[in-house]
Amino acid sequence: MEEEGFFSHRLKLMVISLLVMVLLYKVLNMLWWRPRKIEQYFRKQGIKGPPYIFLIGNAKEIVSLMLKASSQPMPLSHNILPRVLSFYHHWRKIYGATFLMWFGATVRLTVSDPDLIREIFTSKSEFYEKNESHPLIKQLEGDGLLTLQGNKWAHHRKIITPIFHMENLKLLIPVAANSVSDMLDKWVAMSDSGEVEIEVSEWFQILTEDIITRTVFGSSYKDGKVIFQLQAQLMALTSEAFQKVFIPGYRLLPTRRNMKSWKLNKEVKKSLVNLIERRRRENCCNKTQDQVGGPKDLLGLMIRESWKEMEMDSNSSPSAKIMTVHDMVEECKTFFFAGEQTTSNLMTWATVLLAMHPKWQVLAREEVLQMCGARDVPSKDDIPKLKTLSMILNETLRLYPPIVATIRRAKADVELGGCKIPCGTELLIPILAVHHDQAIWGNDANEFNPARFSDGVARSANHRVAWIPFGLGIRTCIGQSLAILQAKLTLAIMLQRFSFTLAPHYQHAPTVLMLLYPQHGAPIIFRRLVDPMIDEDQGF
Numbered sequence: 001m002e003e004e005g006f007f008s009h010r011l012k013l014m015v016i017s018l019l020v021m022v023l024l025y026k027v028l029n030m031l032w033w034r035p036r037k038i039e040q041y042f043r044k045q046g047i048k049g050p051p052y053i054f055l056i057g058n059a060k061e062i063v064s065l066m067l068k069a070s071s072q073p074m075p076l077s078h079n080i081l082p083r084v085l086s087f088y089h090h091w092r093k094i095y096g097a098t099f100l101m102w103f104g105a106t107v108r109l110t111v112s113d114p115d116l117i118r119e120i121f122t123s124k125s126e127f128y129e130k131n132e133s134h135p136l137i138k139q140l141e142g143d144g145l146l147t148l149q150g151n152k153w154a155h156h157r158k159i160i161t162p163i164f165h166m167e168n169l170k171l172l173i174p175v176a177a178n179s180v181s182d183m184l185d186k187w188v189a190m191s192d193s194g195e196v197e198i199e200v201s202e203w204f205q206i207l208t209e210d211i212i213t214r215t216v217f218g219s220s221y222k223d224g225k226v227i228f229q230l231q232a233q234l235m236a237l238t239s240e241a242f243q244k245v246f247i248p249g250y251r252l253l254p255t256r257r258n259m260k261s262w263k264l265n266k267e268v269k270k271s272l273v274n275l276i277e278r279r280r281r282e283n284c285c286n287k288t289q290d291q292v293g294g295p296k297d298l299l300g301l302m303i304r305e306s307w308k309e310m311e312m313d314s315n316s317s318p319s320a321k322i323m324t325v326h327d328m329v330e331e332c333k334t335f336f337f338a339g340e341q342t343t344s345n346l347m348t349w350a351t352v353l354l355a356m357h358p359k360w361q362v363l364a365r366e367e368v369l370q371m372c373g374a375r376d377v378p379s380k381d382d383i384p385k386l387k388t389l390s391m392i393l394n395e396t397l398r399l400y401p402p403i404v405a406t407i408r409r410a411k412a413d414v415e416l417g418g419c420k421i422p423c424g425t426e427l428l429i430p431i432l433a434v435h436h437d438q439a440i441w442g443n444d445a446n447e448f449n450p451a452r453f454s455d456g457v458a459r460s461a462n463h464r465v466a467w468i469p470f471g472l473g474i475r476t477c478i479g480q481s482l483a484i485l486q487a488k489l490t491l492a493i494m495l496q497r498f499s500f501t502l503a504p505h506y507q508h509a510p511t512v513l514m515l516l517y518p519q520h521g522a523p524i525i526f527r528r529l530v531d532p533m534i535d536e537d538q539g540f
């Protein structure tokens with residue numbers, strides 16, 4: 001008996017030791033042997049990069065390069081790549097444009113050749129997928145269009161697309177113009193002797209919050225506004241956390257900030273569920289309610305679709321896809337995340353650029369005055385005719401794209417530009433670097449020259465895949481027409497009422513924290529144009 005117990009004890013010990021050894025092998029393989037093997041695999045193909053460091057990869061060097069670059073403002077130049085993507089700029093000089101780098105034990109290959117970018121996003125897109133976001137961002141972005149994959153993504157995209165049809169967006173113009181006018185009236189009220197200094201990035205954020213809220217909630221705008229104000233607080237808290245050095249698992253600890261975030265997150269979800277349930281009940285009593293008048297909104301479309309799907313489901317196929325309340329909640333969060341700060345950043349940089357380049361400001365104002373006069377807000381028919389403004393926005397998105405890079409992951413072993421890429425490799429596409437590449441845009445790649453877009457985007461550079469601020473292929477930005485419409489409307493009304501210059505204490509410091517933003521704000525001096533027709537003639 002005793003002998004039997006002794007053997008079973010030894011057996012247990014052996015099994016435990018074996019399990020520990022297997023675990024150790026797996027950990028070492030993941031954190032050491034596999035990265036080394038991948039490094040060698042790429043080196044044999046002529047692709048090098050900064051060496052992998054156990055566990056952290058190149059994170060320490062990336063953080064230190066980024067901190068050094070953002071420690072001081074830069075001259076008033078648009079050569080912002082060395083400051084904004086300092087690690088990319090640094091290693092590209094050493095290893096060439098295609099190099100390997102490590103985020104922890106995850107390998108990333110940089111790809112900036114437009115032919116290869118086209119392959120990844122369009123001709124061979126079935127071999128690539130979106131990667132998982134940073135855990136902090138994951139809780140903000142919602143499990144909606146941005147992150148969904150496969151059939152569920154295609155189903156949601158089909159339901160949501162009608163919101164962004166031009167005919168629908170045009171219906172938003174009167175309310176959007178009212179919001180812009182209200183904002184500018186406040187600036188006038190704040191101005192002493194016709195002049196006022198405005199931190200535009202803050203004001204534009206409030207403005208875009210408003211239009212996104214209308215796009216998402218439509219007739220439930222007021223309730224939606226309260227919810228999105230909470231979501232905005234959550235986003236500010238996450239930005240703060242994002243600036244701290246990332247410690248794995250830290251976000252799970254009950255710190256004061258984490259607890260506040262959890263509470264806000266819960267409140268947002270609960271309020272969205274309540275709002276959706278209420279609207280469903282209303283629609284149930286009057287299913288046509290959302291169809292009369294007003295633009296289509298995200299919530300209305302999703303609820304209507306879920307009714308249709310439920311009817312279909314009860315009649316026929318039990319496998320029909322149904323959009324659940326949870327799906328709707330996640331899509332609302334996604335829209336706020338994807339649409340709010342991106343658009344306000346575009347408007348901020350466009351205003352800064354027009355303040356830096358008065359010649360283009362005058363040209364843009366002349367066009368607005370010619371199309372709509374000095375007082376009338378631009379109508380749905382005027383907006384497409386504002387060609388100079390379109391060129392200015394395209395050039396702004398080229399030089400200062402709100403999203404400076406994107407990532408795809410190889411779903412299988414693939415070949416790209418003659419290079420063999422193992423399954424799981426992440427590809428980093430530095431949109432900002434493509435947009436500033438002299439080989440693509442010519443010697444004036446770092447100059448502000450909207451005229452390069454005078455014959456349209458397709459002819460602005462020597463490659464058709466050179467301008468990609470909204471991404472490319474089937475996962476291209478669904479909200480781009482809304483963003484451009486809002487930016488055009490806002491700038492047009494602003495140009496009608498004010499001339500503007502950089503505040504003397506403006507510091508040029510583009511930096512990236514999720515999106516590209518002005519590190520020290522964007523203070524602009526606005527001067528009221530009493531009669532823009534006359535002021536224009538006098539050369540303002």
Ligand code: HEM
Binds near residue numbers: 335482
């Ligand atoms: C200037 C403003 C904007 C910029 C620069 C921008 C940029 C982008 C980019 C680069 C992508 C593709 C990301 C990738 O492929 O990895 C994207 C996707 C997306 N954007 Fe935008 N965006 C803007 C405004 C908006 C607005 C206003 C909305 C919504 C109201 C929006 C909603 C989305 C959504 C839902 C996706 C995911 C589409 C999909 O995968 O099907 N964006 N955006």
